Structures are given as C-alpha cells and as structure tokens.
Amino acid sequence: GKEVGKTETIYATLNPVWNNGLGELLVFPIAEAHSVHISVYDRDMIGSNELLCTLELSWEELQSSASPYDNWEKLTKAPKTTAKGGPGFLHVRLSGGTKKDPVMGPLKNKVTEYIYVTVLEGRHLIPSDSNGLSDPYCCIQPNDAPTPKLTTAIRATLAPRWGDSSLIPFPYKRSTKSVSIVVKDCDETSFDDLLGVVEIDLTSLDRPLVPGSRFQKWYPL
Numbered sequence: 001g002k003e004v005g006k007t008e009t010i011y012a013t014l015n016p017v018w019n020n021g022l023g024e025l026l027v028f029p030i031a032e033a034h035s036v037h038i039s040v041y042d043r044d045m046i047g048s049n050e051l052l053c054t055l056e057l058s059w060e061e062l063q064s065s066a067s068p069y070d071n072w073e074k075l076t077k078a079p080k081t082t083a084k085g086g087p088g089f090l091h092v093r094l095s096g097g098t099k100k101d102p103v104m105g106p107l108k109n110k111v112t113e114y115i116y117v118t119v120l121e122g123r124h125l126i127p128s129d130s131n132g133l134s135d136p137y138c139c140i141q142p143n144d145a146p147t148p149k150l151t152t153a154i155r156a157t158l159a160p161r162w163g164d165s166s167l168i169p170f171p172y173k174r175s176t177k178s179v180s181i182v183v184k185d186c187d188e189t190s191f192d193d194l195l196g197v198v199e200i201d202l203t204s205l206d207r208p209l210v211p212g213s214r215f216q217k218w219y220p221l
Contacts, residue, residue: 009043014088034058038090040075042083051078053087057094069094115142115172115202115209117179119151120216121161128185128193129156135186136160136195140168144175153186172209178202183221196221 010016038055053075070093077087119138128134133156141148149168154160170176179200185193198219202209209215 011043036094038092040090050081050083052081052083053077055090055092057092113172114169115176115179117168117170117181118164119162119166119181121159121163122183123159125158125160125183125221126195127158128187128195131156133157134193134195136183137186138162138166139180139182139184140170141180141182142170142176143178143180144173145170148180148182176202181219 007018010018036057038057040052040054041049042052043049055073055075057069057073070091072089072091074089075087077083117140119140122136125134125136135153135155136157137153138151139148140151149170151162151166151168154162170179179202181198181200183195183197185195187193198221200219205215207213207215
C-alpha cells in the first residue's frame with residue numbers, strides 16, 4: 001500500500017528551507033516501493049489546501065545511485081493550480097539504512113557509513129576586502145573525496161557563524177584518514193582569496209571514530 005508522510009509548513013515564502021537547512025527526515029519501508037511521489041501544497045487556514053506542483057522519482061533511478069540520492073529536481077505544475085509563475089525546483093535527498101539509523105547510505109541492502117562535517121563558526125579571520133572585513137566560506141574535502149563541498153558565504157564579517165546549516169555528509173571508508181577545510185573570501189569581481197587552511201587528522205582524534213561518536217573543537221588556521 002501507499003505510505004504518506006508530511007513535512008512541516010513553512011509560512012509566507014517561495015523559498016522554503018526545512019529544519020534550518022538540515023532537511024525534513026521522513027522514514028518509509030522500501031521492500032515493495034516502485035517510486036517516490038512528492039506533492040507540494042499551499043497551506044490554507046480557511047479553505048482547502050491548494051496543490052501547487054508534483055514530483056515523481058522512479059525507484060530504478062534512485063537505486064542506481066552509488067551514494068545517497070541528492071539532487072535539485074524540477075517540479076511539475078499542477079493543472080488546476082491558480083498560482084502564478086513556477087513551478088520551481090525541490091532539493092531532495094533519499095538514503096537507505098535501518099529503521100534505527102535511517103540516514104546512512106544508498107537505497108540498497110548494503111549500508112554505507114558516513115562522516116558528517118559541520119563548520120560551526122570562525123573568529124579572528126583575515127580581512128580581505130577594502131572595508132576591513134571578509135565574506136568567508138569553507139571548502140570541505142576528505143582526503144579520498146573527489147571534490148570538495150562548500151558552505152554558504154557569510155557576508156561582511158571576521159567572525160562567521162554557520163551553525164548546523166553547514167552539516168555536510170561524506171562517505172566514510174577505510175581510506176578516509178583526514179578532512180581538509182579551506183577558508184576563502186567570496187569575491188564577486190575577481191578570484192576568491194585564501195584566508196586559511198586546516199587539516200584534521202581523523203586517526204589522531206581523542207576517541208576512535210565510530211558510529212554515534214561526535215567531536216567538536218576549535219582549530220587554528
């Protein structure tokens with residue numbers, strides 16, 4: 001049968017962000033799944049909720065992914081909607097795992113372990129702009145990851161605070177030994193300036209890196 005899950009409602013916006021950028025986690029059994037259908041509604045406190053757009057993801061496409069499915073998908077506008085513009089895009093992440101620990105790996109029987117890197121904040125950064133400030137962002141890359149992942153840029157500050165919005169997952173394998181974080185100044189008109197680099201040796205942490213463990217520390221650049 002069909003199982004339905006609902007996210008929370010984000011009010012008065014055309015660019016909703018659920019759970020401070022961490023996403024809305026919904027868990028479903030996948031034994032007899034054939035597709036994932038997502039309907040986006042406008043919440044109405046007086047009348048009926050209006051269907052704005054939909055998204056259909058085939059199970060074959062999701063299972064062929066070697067890592068958790070993470071993509072911006074174009075929505076299909078509902079035929080009877082009165083909303084103007086759109087239909088817009090939806091950032092969707094799907095991953096497989098056990099019911100106890102669902103956000104682990106791809107949608108297959110084999111479960112992949114992940115390391116979650118969060119850059120919480122910085123302080124006393126180098127001023128790179130003419131106003132005596134910087135627009136810092138971070139490039140995060142484990143030693144065995146093919147490409148880095150980026151945080152958002154925080155404008156006009158030497159003490160940026162990303163908080164939990166910078167949570168970034170990477171597959172954790174035997175070859176994962178370190179995580180490099182490169183801090184740069186975002187520049188709209190020229191090349192981004194390098195502000196600093198930190199290399200975190202995962203083999204020399206205070207405790208072994210095992211599922212459920214968590215480390216938080218200030219690192220000098």
